[in-house]
Amino acid sequence: MFLEILLFTLAGIFGGIVAGLIPGIHTNTLILIVFNLLPLLAGFPVQAVVALIVSMAITSTLVDFIPSIFLNAPSEDTALSILPGHRLLLEGKGLEAVFLSVIGGIGVILLFIFLSPLMVKSLPIIYSFAKPRMAWLLLAVVGVMILTEKGRKKLWGLLMFLLAGILGLITLNSTLMQPDFVFFPLFTGMFGISSLIISLKDKTSLPQQMKDFGVVRKSLALIGSIKGFFAGLLVGILPGLGSAQAGTLVQTITRKEDNREFLVSLGGINTANALFAITALYTIGRPRSGAAVAIEKILGNFGFNDFIMLIAVSLIAVGIAAIATLFLSRKFLILVEKIPYNKISISILSLLLVLTIIFTGPMGLLVLVVSTAIGLVAPLTGVKRSLGMAVIILPVIFFYLGINL
Amino acid sequence: MEEKFIRNISIISSIAGLAVLFFISKSFQLNQTDIVKLGYEDVGKIVRVCGEVSSNYSSKTGHRFLKLKDSTGSINIVIFNTTAKKFNLNSDSICVVGTIDEYENRLEMIAKDVKVM
Numbered sequence: 001m002f003l004e005i006l007l008f009t010l011a012g013i014f015g016g017i018v019a020g021l022i023p024g025i026h027t028n029t030l031i032l033i034v035f036n037l038l039p040l041l042a043g044f045p046v047q048a049v050v051a052l053i054v055s056m057a058i059t060s061t062l063v064d065f066i067p068s069i070f071l072n073a074p075s076e077d078t079a080l081s082i083l084p085g086h087r088l089l090l091e092g093k094g095l096e097a098v099f100l101s102v103i104g105g106i107g108v109i110l111l112f113i114f115l116s117p118l119m120v121k122s123l124p125i126i127y128s129f130a131k132p133r134m135a136w137l138l139l140a141v142v143g144v145m146i147l148t149e150k151g152r153k154k155l156w157g158l159l160m161f162l163l164a165g166i167l168g169l170i171t172l173n174s175t176l177m178q179p180d181f182v183f184f185p186l187f188t189g190m191f192g193i194s195s196l197i198i199s200l201k202d203k204t205s206l207p208q209q210m211k212d213f214g215v216v217r218k219s220l221a222l223i224g225s226i227k228g229f230f231a232g233l234l235v236g237i238l239p240g241l242g243s244a245q246a247g248t249l250v251q252t253i254t255r256k257e258d259n260r261e262f263l264v265s266l267g268g269i270n271t272a273n274a275l276f277a278i279t280a281l282y283t284i285g286r287p288r289s290g291a292a293v294a295i296e297k298i299l300g301n302f303g304f305n306d307f308i309m310l311i312a313v314s315l316i317a318v319g320i321a322a323i324a325t326l327f328l329s330r331k332f333l334i335l336v337e338k339i340p341y342n343k344i345s346i347s348i349l350s351l352l353l354v355l356t357i358i359f360t361g362p363m364g365l366l367v368l369v370v371s372t373a374i375g376l377v378a379p380l381t382g383v384k385r386s387l388g389m390a391v392i393i394l395p396v397i398f399f400y401l402g403i404n405l
Numbered sequence: 406m407e408e409k410f411i412r413n414i415s416i417i418s419s420i421a422g423l424a425v426l427f428f429i430s431k432s433f434q435l436n437q438t439d440i441v442k443l444g445y446e447d448v449g450k451i452v453r454v455c456g457e458v459s460s461n462y463s464s465k466t467g468h469r470f471l472k473l474k475d476s477t478g479s480i481n482i483v484i485f486n487t488t489a490k491k492f493n494l495n496s497d498s499i500c501v502v503g504t505i506d507e508y509e510n511r512l513e514m515i516a517k518d519v520k521v522m
Contacts, residue, residue: 036446163419170423174430175451175502175517201411366429370422373415380412404487 001045008048009313012055013320019056020063021328030056031290038298047309050295054278054310055317057291061270062321065101066329070094070336071348084259084266086195092207094336098329099213100224100260102322104267107225108232109318112275116311119233119276123283126233135400138393149383156381163374164190164387165394171367172395181359183392185368188352190388193368194375196345196352206341209333213326216260224261228268235273275314282307435502441477443512447505454480454514455500455522469494473501473514481513488516498522 019030031053041049069085088097112119130137142161149157171182231250250265277292281302287293299306336344356368371391378385398404435453443452456475463469467486471494472479482501484494503516 159416163416163423166423167426170426170430173517174433175435175453176426176430176433178450179504363429363433366422366426370419370426373418373422376415377412377419380415402487404491 001047004045004048005051005309005313006316008044008052009055009316010320012052013059013317013324015052016056016059016317016321017063017324017328020060020325021066030060031294035294035297046298047306050298050306050310051313053291053294053298054274054313058271058274058314058317059321059324061274062102062105062267062318062325063328064270065098065267066325066332069097069101070329070332071344084262087259088263089209090207092209093214094209094333095212095329096210096214096216096260097263098325100216100263101267102325103216103221104225104228104264104269105271105318106322107221107264108229108268108272109275109315111225111229112272113311113315115229116279119279120283123276123279127280127284127286135397138397138400142390142393142397145384145387153381153383156377157383157387160374160377160381160383160387161390161394163377164371165390167367167370167374168391168393168395169398172392176363176367177360181364184359185356185364186371186391188356189368189371189373190375190391191385192352193349193372194379196349197372197376198379199345200342200349203342206336209337211330211333216264220258220261221264224264225268227261228265229272231265232269232272233276235269235276271314271318275311278307278310278314437500439477440473440475440480443478443480443505445507445512448507448512449504451502451504451517452514453500453502456498458497458499461494463489471501473499481511482516483513484516484519488519492519493521494519496521 015030015034034049034053034056038049065085069089085094085097085101088094146154146157146161167186171177171186176182177185227250274291277287278295281287281292281296282304285302287296295306295310296302353365353368356364360367375385375388377383378388435451437455438452440454440456443454454473454475456473456479458471459474459479460472461469467489469482469484469486469489471482471484473482482503483506484492498521500520500522501514501516502518503514506513506515
């Protein structure tokens with residue numbers, strides 16, 4: 001069985017790399033594809049199939065940063081990396097931005113290995129404390145995000161939050177689109193296309209890029225990874241809270257405006273999120289991510305041996321995915337430098353439009369137009385783009401308050 | 406001036422777009438699916454089925470469990486208490502929009518919307 005698990009892990013890493021490089025494809029979309037292929041994998045051990053899913057999910061969270069930084073095209077989990085990543089790209093440090101995200105991923109898995117016995121013991125306690133207070137915790141997150149805007153921007157922040165939140169309430173409570181793809185037009189418009197439009201409007205051109213990854217201070221890597229670890233803990237156990245909100249919360253609470261540290265944290269959160277989702281499935285028996293749902297459905301009973309096996313698979317996946325991400329980011333940079341940035345922006349914009357039509361049809365296109373318009377409000381009023389995450393936060397708050405529209 | 410103009414246009418388009426989406430989402434109707442055509446490949450999809458309610462009971466916590474039959478087959482419908490409060494579930498002929506799920510190796514549907522036929 002060892003060989004099968006190893007081969008499936010490698011296959012998962014390959015799948016995660018391919019999917020990570022395609023702009024806008026979320027890990028859950030991949031898992032759905034694997035789920036549809038399950039009958040073809042019927043002869044293989046279920047542990048190997050689960051290893052495939054976990055390695056794919058973890059790999060794509062790291063590789064995802066390449067299109068999100070170089071092409072401004074995010075998935076749900078990397079949505080907030082656009083601004084800090086893009087800023088570094090415009091300073092000629094695109095490779096450093098990818099490097100920082102990778103450091104976060106590696107830092108978090110090392111922290112996790114050291115702290116996993118503590119996590120296994122404490123997760124059920126943290127979860128039982130948080131669950132009945134979920135709506136209020138989220139409202140507190142929102143309050144912090146809006147109130148930390150300066151002066152009149154608080155009102156713009158509130159407007160941005162309400163517009164995005166209402167869009168979430170309308171789309172997530174309707175049958176306009178199939179649930180598997182409902183987030184695609186929402187996030188693509190809110191964070192991707194709106195950024196591309198701003199780039200095109202400002203006639204952004206890609207400056208000469210540095211050809212190395214730069215040198216990252218150990219203290220920055222450590223602090224960023226610790227923040228990513230704890231933010232990932234929040235995401236891994238609390239339903240509704242995504243990587244982006246947790247990242248914003250940690251960034252806001254610690255009042256750090258450092259783009260580099262934020263990128264390390266965000267790279268860490270996505271990996272931590274995947275690890276804590278596996279831990280939560282083992283300790284509290286509840287799936288907290290698309291991958292965890294798939295694991296639960298395939299394995300049925302999720303025991304200690306399965307937990308250890310998946311942690312080992314995660315270690316292999318992070319190691320290989322980190323090397324692959326750094327290697328591919330250099331190749332990607334060569335490609336990006338050869339083509340004028342405006343042409344890249346227009347090509348990505350067209351690709352995202354075509355993918356939206358393929359995945360979600362005309363209704364998805366309509367949602368995309370509205371989410372793009374709302375996504376433009378943040379950069380044009382100068383408020384935090386992360387307030388666009390209200391598209392998920394507000395429906396989750398309503399759900400936990402028992403308000404059913 | 407240009408930026409302010411674009412900002413205002415964005416806000417107006419956002420609000421207009423939300424209004425359009427709201428009304429479309431209220432009037433949008435999925436095509437009806439025959440129950441017999443539902444399979445495990447549909448798990449996670451939203452579908453609309455219509456038929457006669459052949460059994461109907463509530464749990465202590467207010468969740469409703471119906472069995473819906475059309476001319477092709479039957480399916481169990483789960484209506485959680487928060488959803489159940491919103492609908493009149495006393496009629497025999499209804500259309501249900503919901504997500505297909507799998508529970509104990511059987512297909513069931515988690516209702517989002519219920520309409521009397």
